[in-house]
Each structure stands twice: as C-alpha cells, then as structure tokens.
Amino acid sequence: MATTSTPDTISRPDRALALLGGSPDDATLRRYLHGLPGVDAVGLDARAADLGTRSIKTTSKAWALDRIISLIDLTTLEGADTPGKVRSLVAKAVNPDATDPSCPRVAAVCVYGDMVEHAREALGAAHGDPDDGGVSVAAVATAFPSGRASLAVKLADTADAVAAGADEIDMVIDRGAFLSGRYGVVFDQIAQVKEACRRADGTQASLKVILETGELQTYDNIRRASTLAILAGGDFIKTSTGKVQPAATLPVTLLMLEVVRDWYRATGVKIGVKPAGGIRTSKDAIKYLVTVAETLGEEWLQPHLFRFGASSLLNDVLRQRQKMAHGHYTGADYLTID
Structure with a gap:
C-alpha cells in the first residue's frame, strides 16, 4: 500500500481508488486482494498462543477489568426480545454494579433495529459518546445474521435504524458473494450501507462490518475480507454475528488487528476492531486486551477503536471485580442474567 502523510485531506473512497488503481470492480479488487501477502497460518497461531499466555499483575488486572467493561457492546439479539x-439491558449497561458507583458503564447496547427507539428512550441522559462515559445504541442491520436480502431491503433496514436513533450500525457482508469472488458486489453494498448511515443533519452513524469469519474458511480470505471492508468505508471490522461457530477466536482477531495496523501505517487512518461471540470470561477478554496492546498499542483500547460484542462476559467481569474488592465471590443470584 502507498503511504500518505496527509490522511485527513483524502477521503476514504478517493484513497481506495488510488490504492486499487482503478474502479472497484471484480477484476480490480481481485487483483488487489489476491496480491496481498499470504497469511503464515503456523506463525499466526503461534503468535496468538504466545499472547494468550501473558499474565498481568494485580494492579493491572483491576485496570483491565474496568477497561473491559467500558469496551463491551452489551447485546441482546433474540427473536423473543421485548421492550x-x-x-432491563439498558439499566444494566448504565449501572452494571448497583453496589459500586465507581463501576464504569459499558460502551453500547446492541439490539435489533425495531428495538432502537426503546433503547434510546431508556438511556435518557446516559445516552452519549462512550469515549466520554456515555452509552451508545448499536443496531444490527442488513438482514442480520444471514445477509440474505436484496440491497434495497438492506439499505431500508439500515436507514430505519439510523432514523430511530442508532449511533452505530453493525452490518453483515454477503458471504456468498465474497466466497464466489464477486468482490465488487460486496464493496458496493458496504459503500451504499455506509451512505445509508447518514442522518438528516449530515452526520453519520458509525459502521461496523461483520465478516462472519467462521464461514470464510481460510486466514487468507479473512485478510482479504477485512481489507475489502476497510476499502469500502467500514469504520470497524467485526468478526462474527455470534450465530455461527466458530465465532471470535484470538488468532482471527490478531489477524484483523494486523490488517488494521498495516492500513494505519499506510494511510494514517485508524480503524476499529470488534471480536464478537464466544468471549465469556474475563480471563479470555484480558487475552484480547494484551493482543490489541501488543499489536496496535494501548491507544487502541478505547471505545471508538475496540469493542467486545458480548452478553454473558459482563457478569464474569463483575464477579472478578467484586472478588478483587472484597476477597470473595458473590452468590450466583447477585447479578442479573442477561
């Protein structure tokens, strides 16, 4: 990738076209994406395994637990969801530990589009920028989780969620199109969904692009899909919907972080990463914090650059936090079941 010293003066589409050397059609994207270096799978797995063995001291663990909470997208994505x-989810997001006012809030609540208005209403004054201690509303869109719908439906799904007050949109790519080499279709859909994130006042909801890495088959495909999502305008790249196994894994997240690192070195633009699905314990979440810090630096451990997509993770972190504060775990009925 060519480097530039003026990242803020070049729009993402213009930069993408310059890097591609032409329009983002199948042939041009194939030439670019298949020209990326192949992934050393053995080396990637070994590096992830090494990072997963790192331990942290007690004072650092206290910091890490609070940081994990502040990076969580607390999620409910079930057909039986009700206002x-x-x-209830919003109440927990705003006040995770009712006995400890020092406990930080989560970054966002993540819901289906038809639940956005209820989340916004429940948040009230707590709604705001998670980097400033507020809680955002994220909505899944584009026929989540399968992505099997027409582009018109996907765009309407996105626009409806944004109009209802979503701050962030988590879209899914068309994995069938990607795996069959129709990269231009995937690029165009991401770019159009990005435009559908625009509000009436001209501001935009942040766009997280879900790759569903468990269906992409190879590390090389994950690198290509990550790069394609960034080229097309994604603000975040996200591993999974949580509905397909395997979901988030440390090697896959490390690979995506490396793609983000390379993009930043080439362009000066920071992209976020969101592992989602299967991260249930604070022990596992700390491994991800270490991996981010070692790959991109601690500056990436902020809500606008890194998130955990999770539902059950928060309770385990709270239990560990209480153990550090009081020397023992609380009873099973102390915390709400999400």
Whole structure:
C-alpha cells in the first residue's frame, strides 16, 4: 500500500481508488486482494498462543477489568426480545454494579433495529459518546445474521435504524458473494450501507462490518475480507454475528488487528476492531486486551477503536471485580442474567 502523510485531506473512497488503481470492480479488487501477502497460518497461531499466555499483575488486572467493561457492546439479539427486556439491558449497561458507583458503564447496547427507539428512550441522559462515559445504541442491520436480502431491503433496514436513533450500525457482508469472488458486489453494498448511515443533519452513524469469519474458511480470505471492508468505508471490522461457530477466536482477531495496523501505517487512518461471540470470561477478554496492546498499542483500547460484542462476559467481569474488592465471590443470584 502507498503511504500518505496527509490522511485527513483524502477521503476514504478517493484513497481506495488510488490504492486499487482503478474502479472497484471484480477484476480490480481481485487483483488487489489476491496480491496481498499470504497469511503464515503456523506463525499466526503461534503468535496468538504466545499472547494468550501473558499474565498481568494485580494492579493491572483491576485496570483491565474496568477497561473491559467500558469496551463491551452489551447485546441482546433474540427473536423473543421485548421492550421490557431492552429496558432491563439498558439499566444494566448504565449501572452494571448497583453496589459500586465507581463501576464504569459499558460502551453500547446492541439490539435489533425495531428495538432502537426503546433503547434510546431508556438511556435518557446516559445516552452519549462512550469515549466520554456515555452509552451508545448499536443496531444490527442488513438482514442480520444471514445477509440474505436484496440491497434495497438492506439499505431500508439500515436507514430505519439510523432514523430511530442508532449511533452505530453493525452490518453483515454477503458471504456468498465474497466466497464466489464477486468482490465488487460486496464493496458496493458496504459503500451504499455506509451512505445509508447518514442522518438528516449530515452526520453519520458509525459502521461496523461483520465478516462472519467462521464461514470464510481460510486466514487468507479473512485478510482479504477485512481489507475489502476497510476499502469500502467500514469504520470497524467485526468478526462474527455470534450465530455461527466458530465465532471470535484470538488468532482471527490478531489477524484483523494486523490488517488494521498495516492500513494505519499506510494511510494514517485508524480503524476499529470488534471480536464478537464466544468471549465469556474475563480471563479470555484480558487475552484480547494484551493482543490489541501488543499489536496496535494501548491507544487502541478505547471505545471508538475496540469493542467486545458480548452478553454473558459482563457478569464474569463483575464477579472478578467484586472478588478483587472484597476477597470473595458473590452468590450466583447477585447479578442479573442477561
């Protein structure tokens, strides 16, 4: 990738076209994506395994637990979701530990589009930028989780969620199109969904692009899909919907972080990463924090650059936090079940 010293003066589409050397059609994208270096799978797995063995000291663990909470997208994505369940989720997002006012809030609540208005209403004054201690509303869109819908439906799905007040959109790519080499289709859909994130006042909701890495088959495909999502305008690249196994894994997340690192070195533009699905314990989450810090630096451990997509993770982190504060775990009925 060519480097530039003026990242803020060049729009993402212009930069993508310059890097591609032509329009983002199948042939041009194939030439670019298949020209990326192949992934050393053995080396990637070994590096992830090494990072997963790192330990942290007690004072650092206290910091890490609070940081994990502040990076969580607390999620409910079930067909049986109700306004009442969303209100309960918001209450927990704003005040995770009712006995400890020093406990940080989560970064966002993540819901289906038709639940956005209920989440916004329940948040009230707590709604805001998670980097400033507020809680955002994220909505899944584009026929989540399968992505099997027409582009018109996907764009309407996105626009409806944004109009209802979503701050962030988590879209899914068309994995069938990607795996069959129709890269231009995937690029165009991401770019159009990005435009559908624009609000009436001209501001935009942040766009997270879900790759569903468990269906992409190879590390090389994950690198290509990550790069394609960034080229097309994604603000975040996200591993999974949580509905397909395997979901987030440390090697896959490390690979995506390396793609983001290379993009930043080439362009000066920072892209976020969101592992989602299967991260249930603070022990595992700390491994991800270490991996981010070692790959991109601690500056990436902020809500606008890194998130955990999770539902059950928060309770385990709270239990570990209480153990550090009081010397023992609380009873099983102390925390709400999400």
